[in-house]
Amino acid sequence: MNFEIAVGHGVRTVSVTRQGSQLQVSIDGRTVVVDARRVGDMELSLLVAPAGGADPVHSVDASLAARRTAGDFDVHVAGRTIPVQVRLAGGFGRQKKAGAAQGTGPQRITAPMPGKIVRVLVKPGDEVKARQGLVVVEAMKMENELRAARDGRVRDVAVTEGQSVDAGALLLVVE
Amino acid sequence: MNFEIAVGHGVRTVSVTRQGSQLQVSIDGRTVVVDARRVGDMELSLLVAPAGGADPVHSVDASLAARRTAGDFDVHVAGRTIPVQVRLAGGFGRQKKAGAAQGTGPQRITAPMPGKIVRVLVKPGDEVKARQGLVVVEAMKMENELRAARDGRVRDVAVTEGQSVDAGALLLVVE
Amino acid sequence: MKKILIANRGEIAVRVIRACRDMGIATVAIYSECDRAALHVRLADEAWPVGPSAPRESYLRIDAIIEAAKKSGADAVHPGYGFLAENEDFAAACRDAGLVFIGPSPEAITLMGSKTAARQAAIKAGVPVVPGTEEPLSEDTSDADVLTVAERIGYPLMLKAVAGGGGKGMRMVSTPADLPAALRAARSEALSAFGDGAVYLERRILAPRHIEVQLLGDHHGTVLPFVERECSIQRRHQKVVEESPSLAVSPELRRRMTSAAAAVAKTVGYTNAGTIEFLLDRDGSFYFLEMNTRLQVEHPITEMVTGVDLVQWQIRIARGEPLTLAPESLLTPKAHAIECRIYAEDPETGFMPSPGRIQGLRVPHGPGVRDDSGAYEGGEVPIFYDPMISKLVTWGETRGHAIARMKRALAEYQVRGIRTTIPFFQWLLDDEDFKAARFDTTFIDRKWGAPGSRLPQAIDSAHEDLAVIAAAVHMFTRSTATVVSEPVSIWKQAGRAEALR
């Protein structure tokens, strides 16, 4: 089974095959042998070893939490929380693979959590600088300012002050 | 929905009906109003009140564990573990309802857990007294003696010393 | 005292329920709509609804809460912290309804709840205060008037809500130009959190440490101070890590600070639990900052180093018992304790709140670990309230031992489905300055923003590989059925997963 898995700033090409009672996992050509046991719906006990060598003995206690998009997970491993996006082979376009998706194109500012729009700090047509505040959302008793990631110009403002929004709702677009 | 629920030494006749956002539960004619929320696959948060009175406010945090037989549960409630057997109305015969099932009929001695038969202390035809040892099963490093519940005579011995048995396996019958 | 209503939610309600249960006292929870299945409701003996999810319509509704207390037959009310804990009207309403309010008198709350009146009480007790406005600036004070007052105090200065607490309604102002915006924001936060938009100004002590002294006062004239807590690790003026004792406080300074704290409390005839907050300057001088007339979030670290159950003592004091604790033992910390406040906030995205359902939860255990939590697996973290879901506390024979245990406990802790501040604490606990206790209240703002300082472990490619392996194995072997524990079944699932491609 072949996957593409985005993690950090890159995408890894991953294949998983059965090998006796164990699994062989290749990541961008490097292969490890994994003895896997499912210990909960979203929890795995893995013993891992480099391929061709000794038995898998490095214990990795891993658990996953599904994110909103199918195939997106937070992986909890070794005391860390690492977001990954899993797609079947070919699931990511060229762009993502090149690691270029981050820096270009319009910025869609979405609500990171359900809340109330306290203030809209810009209007369509405004020029904005990187890290300039765009909109203030109140949730969980704190006001949170959403900022521009890069310089740009405000195209659409989809919300008004006082409005309640769901997580993921589009608030405004900067191009 | 009507149930018969065995608990302790008796069987209760229970009905559950919806009443607005709450449930009405009748136990042998006594009625309570329950505000129920499921907080896990087998966990419930219940607020309970006597019917016809105030709002349900007695908080009962209940969780269940399925036993081997469908409809049999251990209910964990108020720090206690209480075994119940739930059947649809009419599911129990007359005998059980009368509370008479306990004291008569042949005793089927079954293995309470997986283990090894260490010693068989009786043979078919033996007269046994209440609490007399019948068979010794080893499990989890301890030897456990299974005893007769009442006086009787050994009819069948289904196991031999050294044999491994599964939980629930019939070991012998005393009549 | 046979039945106590807990006028709060979340971890502190659970904490109070546990103390009551330890004392054989029945408990009454209250809940808003979204909290029907919250842990404090599940663990209490009774639970009464008090209104919709917005705090103003439920947990801040004095009338609804008093009515629930009366109907339930409770004879006392514990306010926890936050919500109505420092609301004198609530304390008075309890008293008027014949309910024992487990906290100070309404008069003491009124006096010390006003930051400006509290400063005057400290001055009267002979305790130094930070220079600032002695009178509150009401909501209606014009920007121009506030600017005039600010000019007298000098910049940088702190703008604070008179009714403030928990870092809310507080802003640092560096130049006159920043004042109007800061004033607007602070008033708005203060109004929403406390229903009172009045503010005051205070000179900003540069790079101070925040040191506080826990007190208990009984109804027989005894006030006992406890060994100090160090609370300098703050973000947005909100404490995130606390420890006791402070490495910056010598036994001699401890004696002076705890005596000063007790003097302030005695001056106002204070009873029950309270905390005097000080700023400790680099030169060793300290200033009265404010008094919190309630239990503090960080009370467990004091409990860990003194062995005293502060909530039990709140209840015992409220029912008239004299303080029988040995004063010296309260000032002699047993080794070291540290607390991390676990928030449902994502440190990777500027601490954005991360409400939602907790899909999975693994809580750390073992020697020296205590977790005071309001969360459970399958439970919801609502958007309406403070996003703190638990307080992880560790104790160790030394500060280093306590930190080591905290790192271990944080590594065991898994909160799945929402993001939390756990990675932030892992970063902090590895910081050399933190490990050496070289910090002040500006620590997080200076350090967390610095280039390359953020979550170094998250960009470690070895761990990314492990995450990739786990995700791939999960997809390969996943099952919508129940837990699979035999390897053979995993391969069956795997076969099926392949067949389904």
Place this chain on the structure above:
Amino acid sequence: MKKILIANRGEIAVRVIRACRDMGIATVAIYSECDRAALHVRLADEAWPVGPSAPRESYLRIDAIIEAAKKSGADAVHPGYGFLAENEDFAAACRDAGLVFIGPSPEAITLMGSKTAARQAAIKAGVPVVPGTEEPLSEDTSDADVLTVAERIGYPLMLKAVAGGGGKGMRMVSTPADLPAALRAARSEALSAFGDGAVYLERRILAPRHIEVQLLGDHHGTVLPFVERECSIQRRHQKVVEESPSLAVSPELRRRMTSAAAAVAKTVGYTNAGTIEFLLDRDGSFYFLEMNTRLQVEHPITEMVTGVDLVQWQIRIARGEPLTLAPESLLTPKAHAIECRIYAEDPETGFMPSPGRIQGLRVPHGPGVRDDSGAYEGGEVPIFYDPMISKLVTWGETRGHAIARMKRALAEYQVRGIRTTIPFFQWLLDDEDFKAARFDTTFIDRKWGAPGSRLPQAIDSAHEDLAVIAAAVHMFTRSTATVVSEPVSIWKQAGRAEALR
């Protein structure tokens, strides 16, 4: 010491892993076939298989464990308790393989592991022993010979495995007629548990208390005793509840018992952690019973009242550090701690083992609670090993407070899918004699068998009603889908359930 192999499983392996992690030391777990997904495997840095599930084929396989240690590059081995912890061959094999054995020398294990040699060491140290056989009775000794020896000692007497421990291979014998059967059973248990069927006889002290003294000895000649533990609450000679300090031990008696314990340890040049067990007679005289040359199950209560991490100190001693603990503080208990051993046994059916899958697990938390566990939700309790799944420990300002917290913690504790001894402890903690600390080692056998004494709370009809309501509501609203948190969805499910009838 950079990497430690833990030659054990379950809660004690988890406990040792946590201590190693607190010290920055890497951990190697070992596992038998059925333990592949056990908690100690999941939490360790590495995990090596050592054989099939039966202990003799895995956890007792010295060769396989030494090989795993070598292959993994471990430089030390922690044996935990049970299995090979008191096996001198294992300690010697570690030494021969260049591995540090975290425990006493093979010579000390050999000497004190033989109950009869240990008695002689105690006599040499001037410590009284219970009258009995000074030489072991080998497996081949005839019943007639054993009867002759027994006659000299007098009935009732105790028949004990020379290599015994944990209550295994131990029988009380009241009359000569009972001796042959008891001998057979004790030898069989001892052979199966320790691989050595030799036994010895001891006069039975009627209704004694079981008091023990924890010791640490370093490689520089220092031996330090700790405040005593009271372990009289036993079933089948197996401890089930322990507390520290003992209400039966005055400060003066504590001084004498701890000095006697230290004297025995010094006589044999003992190093690392060990425990001297005494019987305390009603008249205040005490007798050396045996020495356990390892960490005890009940070590956490000592940690709770002294603040010392005993496992850390085992490791520090093993790497040559001198004991720098203040002797007086170890003998001055900070308030009170109590431990309940949670077993996968059903008290309702004569404590039948109850292995199987843990369908659901809720662990208690909050102030003064510690849970040392090897269990997790979804995990299996195998049939092959000791059925203890966790140790619940509480600390309180007084004994009453510790007991109250234990009752609260037990009420919060839910282990679903298997039966546990939690209800038994709930019964015990409500017993008037227990509450007054009026007990001896015969307490459980006398009290638990008494009519009407068993689990009174389980036959309380109000609670039966609640169980019935919960079960009925569950059946009415059940769903095979995921968690349902909105009421409306519950009613949808209910509708569907009805439609399916």
